[in-house]
Amino acid sequence: MRSRKKLLAAIAAVALLFLGACGGDDGDAGGSDSGGSVNLSLVGFAVPKAANNAIQAKFAETEAGKGTTWTESYGASGDQSRAVVAGLDADYVHFSVEGDVTRLVKEGLVAEDWNAGPNKGIVSRSVVVIAVRPGNPKNIKGWDDLVKPGIGIVTPNPGSSGAARWNILAAYGSVLAKGGTEDDANEYLRKFFENVVALPGSGRDATTAFLSGTGDVLLSYENETILARQEGAELDYFVPDETLLIENPGAVLKDAHPRAQAWLEFVLSEEGQTEFVKKGFRSIIDDLTGIEVEGANDPKNPFP
Helix, strand or coil, rough: CHHHHHHHHHHHHHHHHHHCCCCCCCCCCCCCCCCCCEEEEEEEECCCCCHHHHHHHCCCCCCCCCCCEEEEEEEEEHHHHHHHCCCCCCEEEEEHHHHHHHHHHHHHCCCCCCCCCCCCCCCEEEEEEECCCCCCCCCCCCCCHHHCCCCCCCCCCCCHHHHHHHHHHHHHHHHCCCCHHHHHHHHHHHHHHHEEEECCCCCHHHHHHHHHHCCCCEEEEEEHHHHHCCCCCCEEEEECCCCEEEEEEEECCCCCCHHEEEEEEEECCCHHHHHHHCCECCCCCCCCCCCCCCCCCCCCCCCC
């Protein structure tokens, strides 16, 4: 019981911090990009690797991106942010939550105005979804079903994973959205964590654990479940009536090669966002429509 209370206290602290928050060797910082071969270092949270790789391939076809190669590191968002502070080389970071970028701002690694543009520093979007076993054998239809006896929940660890924080806030917010009080939401989280059977380190690790047979239900990014189905995984998912819009930030470091800025601009372009959508992300460009998304419940209308 004592460990359960400590976990809930930690979760509450994470939520408060989260809501409060809500370099390459081939060139000199601030210089011009003269073209040719350039290696950029990308450090990101675990989930968007496939989408970033697809965007990289398109970027290489442009004049600005020709000759670009990549050194990549993916993992739990908080761990990745701390690794950059500790010295992991990065030209561009793509994290789950804004606080993992502002950590780099405080360390002088990212400019204070990194989120001053029209997109406010956001490069990708998703929502929290509930994934279940094929055919939904436990008949899980919404948040209330997750706290019933005998339901095993898989969700990432909030100590390392941005996905975990989004999931916790979505669960908490679902109670408030239905007219509940903060006390009701806290009580819901207590019951929720009594049913948690695994807290993997990242959103991707949570997916792997669920697909390996752990638990009855997985809380996840919508894009993560769509990508899993694109890769042949057998699972069903649904967007609950009450969910949370996920906004993932991206930023160029102060000492990055100048081509990293061209990369960020391409990521924000219609072509870059199209590749995100194809991998199950929701575009930051609101009128980018008509893209069929394999693995979605309705590929022609993928984002309810």
